[in-house]
Amino acid sequence: MGDDWLDLPVLMQVGCSFAPANAAAEVCRQVDYVTERSGGHGAVREACELILEAKGLLSQLLNKYMQTT
Numbered sequence: 001m002g003d004d005w006l007d008l009p010v011l012m013q014v015g016c017s018f019a020p021a022n023a024a025a026e027v028c029r030q031v032d033y034v035t036e037r038s039g040g041h042g043a044v045r046e047a048c049e050l051i052l053e054a055k056g057l058l059s060q061l062l063n064k065y066m067q068t069t
Contacts, residue, residue: 001017001018001019001020001043001044001047002017002018002019002023002027002031003019003020003022003023003024003027003039004023004024004027005024005026005027007027008026008027008030011027011030011031012030016032016033016051017030017031017032017033018031018032018033018034018035018043018047019031019033019034019035020034020035020037020038020039020043021034021035021036021037021038021039021043022038022039023039033047033050035047
């Protein structure tokens with residue numbers, strides 16, 4: 001995940017790139033997914049949940065967490 005021009009070289013090298021809602025417009029145009037949430041307000045969590053859901057792991061991890069609390 002990146003939000004400014006300095007992040008673009010790395011973002012272009014990864015398999016799936018993210019930017020928070022308040023990222024620079026140039027970054028938002030280049031990444032695979034722009035979160036609905038802004039940086040510092042849950043953007044990373046949103047990206048993590050999307051990845052876990054896509055891999056079919058979100059429910060499993062949540063259930064495991066609930067068993068340990």
